[in-house]
Amino acid sequence: MLTSIPFxxxxxxxxxxxxxxxxxxxxxQLVKKHDVELHMHVNRLEIAPQIxxxxxxxxxxxxxxxxxxxxxxxxxxxxxxxxxxxxxxxxVAMLLYIRDALIASNFQTCLGLLMHYPPLGDxxxxxxxxxxxxxxxxxxRPANYQFxxxxxxxxxxxxxxxxxxxxxTKTAPLNINKVSSSLLSFGRKLIAPxxxxxxxxxxxxxxxxxxxxxxxxxxxxxxxxxxxxxxxAEPPSARAPSQTQSHAQNxxxxxxxxxxxxxxxxxxxxxxxxxxxxxxTPTHTDTQGQSSRTVSSSPxxxxxxxGRAQSTAxxxxxxSRGSDVSTSSPPLSATKKDSFFNITRSRSHSKxxxxxxSEDDLEAQVSFLQGQINDLEAMSKFCAKMMNTxxxxxxxxxxxxxxxxxxxxxxxxxxxxQIKDILxxxxxxxxxxLEAEENEEITIADDHYTSIAAAEKAxxxxxxxxxxxxxxxxxxxxxxxxxxxxxxxxQxQxQxQxQxQxQxQxQxQxQxQxQxxxxxxxxxxxFHGSEFKNWDDYILVSxxxxxxxxxxxxxxxxxxxxEQTPPIRRGRGLVRLEPEGEAxxxxxxxxxxxxxxxxxxxxxxTNSKDSDFTIVNPNDL
Amino acid sequence: xxxxxxKEHLYKILVIGDLGVGKTSIIKRYVHHNFSPNYRATxxxxxxxxxxxxxxETVRLxxxxxxxxxxFGNMTRVYYxxxxxxxxxxxxxxxxxxxxxxxxxxxxxSKLTLANGKNVATVLLANKCDQGRDVLTNxxxxxxxxxQENGFVGWYETSAKENINIDEAAxxxxxxxxxxxxxxLQSEVPDTITPQxxxxxxxxxxxxxxxx
Numbered sequence: 065m066l067t068s069i070p071f072x073x074x075x076x077x078x079x080x081x082x083x084x085x086x087x088x089x090x091x092x093q094l095v096k097k098h099d100v101e102l103h104m105h106v107n108r109l110e111i112a113p114q115i116x117x118x119x120x121x122x123x124x125x126x127x128x129x130x131x132x133x134x135x136x137x138x139x140x141x142x143x144x145x146x147x148x149x150x151x152x153x154x155x156v157a158m159l160l161y162i163r164d165a166l167i168a169s170n171f172q173t174c175l176g177l178l179m180h181y182p183p184l185g186d187x188x189x190x191x192x193x194x195x196x197x198x199x200x201x202x203x204x205r206p207a208n209y210q211f212x213x214x215x216x217x218x219x220x221x222x223x224x225x226x227x228x229x230x231x232x233t234k235t236a237p238l239n240i241n242k243v244s245s246s247l248l249s250f251g252r253k254l255i256a257p258x259x260x261x262x263x264x265x266x267x268x269x270x271x272x273x274x275x276x277x278x279x280x281x282x283x284x285x286x287x288x289x290x291x292x293x294x295x296x297a298e299p300p301s302a303r304a305p306s307q308t309q310s311h312a313q314n315x316x317x318x319x320x321x322x323x324x325x326x327x328x329x330x331x332x333x334x335x336x337x338x339x340x341x342x343x344x345t346p347t348h349t350d351t352q353g354q355s356s357r358t359v360s361s362s363p364x365x366x367x368x369x370x371g372r373a374q375s376t377a378x379x380x381x382x383x384s385r386g387s388d389v390s391t392s393s394p395p396l397s398a399t400k401k402d403s404f405f406n407i408t409r410s411r412s413h414s415k416x417x418x419x420x421x422s423e424d425d426l427e428a429q430v431s432f433l434q435g436q437i438n439d440l441e442a443m444s445k446f447c448a449k450m451m452n453t454x455x456x457x458x459x460x461x462x463x464x465x466x467x468x469x470x471x472x473x474x475x476x477x478x479x480x481x482q483i484k485d486i487l488x489x490x491x492x493x494x495x496x497x498l499e500a501e502e503n504e505e506i507t508i509a510d511d512h513y514t515s516i517a518a519a520e521k522a523x524x525x526x527x528x529x530x531x532x533x534x535x536x537x538x539x540x541x542x543x544x545x546x547x548x549x550x551x552x553x554x555q556x557q558x559q560x561q562x563q564x565q566x567q568x569q570x571q572x573q574x575q576x577q578x579q580x581x582x583x584x585x586x587x588x589x590x591f592h593g594s595e596f597k598n599w600d601d602y603i604l605v606s607x608x609x610x611x612x613x614x615x616x617x618x619x620x621x622x623x624x625x626x627e628q629t630p631p632i633r634r635g636r637g638l639v640r641l642e643p644e645g646e647a648x649x650x651x652x653x654x655x656x657x658x659x660x661x662x663x664x665x666x667x668x669x670t671n672s673k674d675s676d677f678t679i680v681n682p683n684d685l
Numbered sequence: 686x687x688x689x690x691x692k693e694h695l696y697k698i699l700v701i702g703d704l705g706v707g708k709t710s711i712i713k714r715y716v717h718h719n720f721s722p723n724y725r726a727t728x729x730x731x732x733x734x735x736x737x738x739x740x741x742e743t744v745r746l747x748x749x750x751x752x753x754x755x756x757f758g759n760m761t762r763v764y765y766x767x768x769x770x771x772x773x774x775x776x777x778x779x780x781x782x783x784x785x786x787x788x789x790x791x792x793x794x795s796k797l798t799l800a801n802g803k804n805v806a807t808v809l810l811a812n813k814c815d816q817g818r819d820v821l822t823n824x825x826x827x828x829x830x831x832x833q834e835n836g837f838v839g840w841y842e843t844s845a846k847e848n849i850n851i852d853e854a855a856x857x858x859x860x861x862x863x864x865x866x867x868x869x870l871q872s873e874v875p876d877t878i879t880p881q882x883x884x885x886x887x888x889x890x891x892x893x894x895x896x897x
Contacts, residue, residue: 084760112763118729127728172695172734172747179732 086152087117094156098197102163109171116178120155124148128158133187140191153194160197161190162211164438168431182211207445210438448488455480692742696862697749697767701789702774703782704753707812710845711774712748715855720846727752730764737859744859756785756792765797770806770862772854777811777842790835799865801872806861808854809840815847 091113096103106113119127125137137154144150159166162182166174184190195203455477462473700708709727714720716733730751737744751764773789775782786809794804809832832840838861841854 110766114760114763115730118760122728175732176734179730 083118083121084114087113087121087155090117090152090155094152094197095159098156099160099163102159102167105167106174109174111171111174111178115175117155119179120158121151124151125154125158128181129184129187133184136187137191140194150194150198153198154190156197157190157193160193164210164434165431168427168434170427184211208438208441210435210442444487445489448484451480451484451487455484693745694739694742694863694866695745695747696769696859697747698858698862699749699751699765699768699771699793700774701751701756701761701771701793702753702810703756703776703779703785703789706753706774706776706779706782707845708753708772708774709750711772711810711812711843711851712750714845714848715851716748718848720848722846726754729755729760735855737855739859739863744863746855746859756789761792762796765793768797768805769799769866770808770858772808772810772858773837774810774812776813778813778816783811787835790837794836799869801869803865803868804836806838806858806865807836808858808861809835809837810854811840811842813844813846814842814849815844 091103091106095106124141126134128134129137141148141150141154158181161184162177165177165182169177189206192203192206196205459474459477462470462477467473700712702708704726705724709725709731710720712733716735727750730749732750733748735746735748737746749764749768751761755761755764771793773786773793775786777783790807793807797805799805809828811828828840832838839854839857841850841857843850843854845851
């Protein structure tokens with residue numbers, strides 16, 4: 065043995081074997097334990113851990129992170145234990161951070177990723193991940209924080225993958241972009257108002273946004289200041305992980321052509337509109353036109369209407385709510401279908417370009433879609449977190465105010481919390497269930513408001529067996545009350561936001577739009593939240609309402625629901641003017657889809673509902 | 686599958702040699718076209734990619750930059766895997782690094798052979814030639830002899846700093862790699878053809894003949 069290995073001496077074998085043993089143990093045990101798929105992948109590619117791991121371990125990651133981050137890592141390592149056993153878990157956390165990219169990559173790209181570790185957005189997220197991996201019980205679970213393939217990576221990697229997939233991927237992923245561009249922009253805009261809408265001042269919110277989007281954990285145990293100030297100081301890299309990163313991902317293949325994108329990405333949330341302008345896709349130009357036409361439309365409207373403008377020609381009609389629901393949701397699915405057609409088209413197109421290219425193409429698409437999924441996941445996590453903070457805030461205020469209709473607001477808040485849980489993933493959101501429920505709902509939905517009123521009344525009076533007739537009569541006033549109470553809330557929020565706005569002093573018009581419409585959105589959200597909640601109550605409590613609806617209610621119920629909505633909108637209009645109604649109408653399908661579809665009574669009167677609920681669920685991608 | 690396009694080759698090339706002889710600098714010069722006077726020890730292994738156009742074909746070189754100190758470990762085998770060629774580098778200002786060349790070559794040949802059992806093409810690089818010609822390399826005949834004795838396909842005086850002979854050395858290595866690859870493919874030919882021959886001669890199989 066020794067003769068065949070001229071340089072190896074017995075005394076040399078000791079330490080080298082030790083480190084090889086260590087990295088092998090990390091890869092074969094820890095990585096396998098925490099990510100079988102990744103373990104299988106590196107094994108399949110036969111990437112021995114000592115190829116990349118020796119440097120990682122020998123220098124305690126000294127070459128893998130920039131100095132600022134490295135100091136944080138070393139602080140963590142040395143403070144943790146004299147045995148430095150956190151090294152193993154940082155090792156694993158590093159692998160997990162780039163696992164999607166690794167799994168989607170071939171041998172060479174994997175080596176590139178491993179041996180030139182991509183820049184990290186938030187080193188603390190990595191450390192928390194490492195701590196969590198070592199001791200899940202005593203450490204908070206950090207949300208999935210994933211490296212998104214970006215331009216920097218390809219730059220450093222040379223022409224490798226880019227060259228291979230150049231011709232085919234340039235066209236194909238552009239189409240994929242469309243699949244979720246509306247979703248992503250929806251998410252971005254959800255996020256953007258949240259940033260602006262916080263009452264606690266700008267900087268804490270911003271930092272919160274950053275830490276939550278990067279570490280995304282609901283409890284950032286020790287998210288220290290350095291990491292926050294440092295990433296914020298470097299817009300392109302630091303901004304990337306949050307709302308703009310999805311965009312960056314989206315833009316990735318376009319970036320192969322133009323590198324101007326990161327600059328746009330580095331702009332604040334307010335510049336979403338600006339970056340949108342720069343997008344070459346017709347979707348976005350349409351969106352832009354629409355948003356300028358209806359100045360104060362809700363952010364989500366824009367994304368939806370973008371899809372609509374592209375797929376169907378039906379313009380948004382704010383006044384007629386019932387028809388809006390029906391027109392606004394099908395286009396969503398239409399958009400999606402359209403974009404999937406695009407994918408298939410591009411695939412078949414790429415087939416003509418040779419198997420190899422199409423393979424690369426597919427590979428790139430897989431990695432791309434994976435990235436999209438991650439984005440959406442992160443988005444919903446983030447939304448959940450922001451919702452949670454706002455709900456808590458609202459709840460506090462309400463409790464302090466001792467409002468007359470406190471119960472109703474709290475019920476709404478409970479509904480919102482449920483939505484939050486769904487977003488967070490704590491509550492299971494099942495597509496098929498949703499559709500099933502939806503179908504059943506057709507007959508009974510007309511009676512929905514009655515039931516809401518009933519449920520609320522029942523709750524308020526602690527009288528579950530109340531007379532239906534009575535409830536029905538009490539319904540309109542109740543609804544308007546509900547609306548009124550929420551309006552006050554909304555006014556408060558608006559004021560808060562205006563304060564924030566003054567603090568920020570970035571008074572771009574887009575921002576103003578988004579800000580102005582934020583409360584609307586929130587109100588709608590809470591409104592539907594209450595419906596959602598009450599719908600559940602309704603099912604549980606007054607089941608007989610179902611039977612009553614088709615019999616006695618019938619057309620009357622339908623009329624009732626049709627009549628019901630306009631007053632609400634009018635009520636809002638007094639306070640908030642038009643955007644309100646629009647926000648309500650256009651927001652419906654999305655909210656409905658998110659909150660499992662049982663929420664909107666109006667949809668009972670729409671015909672094409674089955675096709676409506678395919679969009680928002682990220683799993684669908 | 687590649688018929689529509691020009692052929693692509695991907696070769697893994699090792700760059701080995703003693704500590705501080707300039708392996709990383711050579712790669713940096715070759716791939717990134719620059720030079721840094723600062724020394725930064727390579728730890729373990731690094732790698733870089735170089736794309737060449739070679740007779741209307743694309744050649745991708747995966748350059749594995751193996752740290753000089755790794756010869757003391759027992760890990761080079763992992764790094765050598767599936768390499769098609771190698772540079773062994775020494776420093777003309779340090780005779781000891783030339784002495785180590787033979788050891789590196791031996792290490793390489795003992796752990797890495799082509800499918801046909803031959804050693805991979807290896808080019809010897811006498812780096813830092815800008816530092817003044819050394820007695821070692823002054824005698825070209827002696828160096829030729831050294832190459833023959835140790836199985837190098839060629840040797841070059843190089844300078845990463847002054848960009849001397851690096852492209853030439855790489856071209857030489859690629860040329861030999863392509864030649865040895867053809868060699869390899871030809872040696873595989875009989876094996877791959879065998880079933881076709883059997884198909885042709887299917888009727889001559891004794892059992893078939895009997896059944897007919």
